[in-house]
Amino acid sequence: MVSTELMNILPQLASGAPHTHALGFSLVGVEGDVVTLKCPYREELVGDPDTGVLAGGVVTTLLDHVCGMAVWAALDRFTSIATLDLRIDYMRPAKPGLDLKARARCYKLTRSVAFVRAWAYDEDPDDPVAAAQAAFVLDSDGGRKPGANLKRGKAKA
């Protein structure tokens, strides 16, 4: 179960960053340790104008983000996390005009790594659009201060 403290900031974590805000992400709900997010359908996010289907990249972003949210839900606190790897199977195109949803669950936490699985769907969670498997590194900022990426010079190794 997710504490009230984390529950209070989860909607902000779903859509608070410029990119997630621009995509229009929102938190649908949290059931136990399963987090569900939504991305509303929009013409601008279409991948192939001939079909009107949302771009694969939108599905990728929603899955990456919902996986991260599931890590915070499992930890029951906010900390900096970074995606290590993300594998996605695209099973079928999302139906044009429908909002895209994704649910994720973190099924293993170690001291430094979290393992997550997620599914994206439009109408029926049992008829998924895509499936994802991801690993995250925890406390990824490693003491890096806010604005660390603004410094010029050598890329951070």
Added chain:
Amino acid sequence: MSAASKLAFDIQALPYARWLGVQVELAGDEMTGVLPFSQHLVGNPLLPALHGGVLGAFMEMTAMAQLALSERRERLPKPIGVTVEYLRSGRPVTTYARARVKKVGRRIANVEVEAWQDQRASPIATLHAHFLLGGLESGAEKTL
């Protein structure tokens, strides 16, 4: 035939590519995807860093554009599966990506993409993808 007209589709015609701001640069048959930094791509406002999904989407589009350049088909390739590895955080500067088509079969293509920022030798992310190819463009053999 000019290099630009060799691209079977105009990347700017794809709404999501336009929304992200993805561009392609051609040097002969060598293609580089270019993603100029923009505020709406930020996933971590503290560092700040690009959203991981942005990098995945950008590399996926670079792979599709490379396939459209080297394989002339009637429809856009459809992704079947992608694997993204994140190596470094995406800083708020321009990101580049280059794709290498590893194998093209009758229906499936296998592509590898690397994305970098200031230093080509220090990639920030890589992507491996399988695509389902559309039908062969009619008369493609003649024009190639």
